[in-house]
Amino acid sequence: MSAEKPKIVCFMCNWVFCDETESAISQEQQIPFDVNVVRLMCIGRIDPVVVLETFERGADGVLLIGCTPPDCHFVEGNLYAERTVKLLKRLLALTDLEPERLELRWSSPIEEVRLIQILTDFAAQMHKLGTSPLAGEGPDEKVLLNVSAAKSAAADFRLRVLTGREKELTENLNVYGEEISQEEFDGLIDDAAKTEFIRQKIYLLARQKPRSVKELAIVFQMKPASVLRHIVDMRRKGMIALDRVEETTPLYKALEVQ
């Protein structure tokens, strides 16, 4: 779509990256785009907030490269990354950014050819998707708000606990001796992601100016009753408070300290 080179940030596991990788990447002819590699100790180190913030600041794509399972230096770091990416894709789907802008791929230190292939493929995918609506000087306000909300959701306690415990919960019994299947858990986390995203978005909207339930219901295309339920929860959590009542409509404002 655009003639510009896509802006890609590649987070790479320290154990995949080696001198050969570096020289292969720096050979311009081999790669049709620049790629900037940020090295991490393990791909499991990647914090969802960091990825979302990278998108927020206008990256066209974020590529994560970790060690091919089962070869993680830290046993399951790559599998944790996989769970993080699953959550991130859920959140991205809510933000109007294409989830395809984020990919997790496996490689190993001696497979430069495969690594180059991964990078090239990803660049082609980014070309197809085009420039990110958040890139450049005038980012799309709506998407920006969405991504910021997703970022806050990813930073929030609930989603982080769920991703952190996913392995424990799906592979063992929980404290009540119940077994949770992967599908059940996926549904659970999907639900949680949606809820958290909506609440964080309400919070961000209310921070701009006091909002009413009706107004929010239009933004979210939801029934006012559902929005009200979120509002009630958020008031109890101390995220928002009643600002004033205009005629019969109460307006809510965000509280600074969550």
Next chain:
Amino acid sequence: MATNIRMFTKKKLPPCCAACPAHVNVQGYVSLIQRGKFKEAVELIRKDMPFPAICGRVCFSPCEDACARVNLDQAVAIRALKRIVADIEREKGRVKPEPVQKTRIEKVAIIGAGPAGLTAAYELAKLGYPVTVFERMLEPGGMMRYCIPNFRLEKFVVANEIAYIKDIGVEIKTGIEFGKDITLESLRNEGCKAVFVAIGTQLSRKMNVSGEDLEGVIQILEFLRAVSVGQHVDVGERVAVIGGGNSAIDAARTAKRLGAKEAMILYRRTRNEMPALPHEIEAAEREGIKFHFLVAPKRIIGENGKVKAIECLRMRLGEPDASGRRRPIPISFSEHQYEVDSVIPAIGQIPEKSCVPHELLDEKAKEALIPVDEITTETKIEGVFAGGDIVTGPASIIQAVGAGKQAAFSIHRYLSGQDLRAGREEVEETTWVKDWESLRQKSRRYEAPTEKPRLSFEEATRFLEETKRKAMFEAFRCLGCGPCSECLSEIDLCERDKAVVDENLCTGCNICAIVCPVAAIEKNENEVAQVNEDLCKGCGICAAHCPERAITMQRLTDENILTCALTALRRRD
């Protein structure tokens, strides 16, 4: 060479490193090989011992036996990796190291230029001592030079490693015999403050059967020495080698190369009990050497003063003996004969009593081994230390290297007037793996990655480039059992990153402890997560999952990662 010093006192070592008598930093150089840093890997090995190429060829590799990866599939091919990096360095041309400045005035004499003596000399020279090594033979290297045949350990490899030791400033005087040309007395008169006796065991053990003085019975060490200096040894057409150690295999393979039509090895136990390295036994089999197990020589039959045949008894295995192997018991009336032209008994080595000063020996002991203090390697005489085969009886190169290091440490403390027993670290084996079962399941959960070559000893000799890649792949199998910083910060990111918990934010949800791959995080009595710095490898998975974002990494914080990512973005604008 990296100047970094270990940032914490290490007590816990990965199993490979703990199993090595010289405690070579295996995990460190393997992780450097993973990154393709071959040169740095050799340098790291040289910090612990001076013989990377020699040990890469002939070490019995206790590290591989200890490797924790066996719980998963197979041990990492550590010895082959060591050989590859050392060979690559030699092929590319070793850079001559700067001689170490002589900062000490106390002269140290070392007797015997074998692995123990050379290692001690090397360690002491690195500390700045003027060291002189005295060697009876014309070339230094001891058993490595004279008794391991060229097809297993090339002479130029030994010469190269010894040249490195000379380069850093060790003086080696050859052709000087201890007890004749020099004595402890004469050394002391010349101003040597400490002496390290590492003369090894230089005589072959006799079988004590009749006919051992016949023509055609060749003692193992004389045989190997003669061949290694290029003398012609007539072994005839049929050769019998008695024994099951590496030198027996070496002798049989050498005899075959000298033109013997048939070489056989007679061993009184079975193949499983053979002390020789498995790949050496396989190589011997490939070369057509015959193995006769459960036979022991009874007498050697001669004709006109020459060997004609060897008469043997069949054996059966009884209860395990002191060495843990099953004791062979002769079966009566099972005599049988093998017609041979020569017999090479390779059943062990004993020290040369005439060389050892009487005052060092224990009069009551059967053999002329020098008794020493197990920790300090001191002998009965002050300022005289001993180590290697002369103390332990015939052992391996790496054990001698370990003894040399131990002695060098003692000599340094002795000459500095410090307590000899102090300052020694106890070694404890550690591996972070919490649960092998889950690790095993994990490897089954995914399809096996692209074909994964196993690096064999033979493969290591093939093409360098191909081997390099394979070496990296092989090194990648290392689980990294020990705490981080094993490669002494050659890998820039690894510079001892660690997790730090903000105690005010921590809610004690325990997620960090669940995700931590190395079990480095535990809740303390205040219900707050606490990081065990000795175990933390700095992966940062806990920081990425902490629900309250209470854990940050010390070096690679989220902010740092973000800054890196954003700089990357801006650069493209």
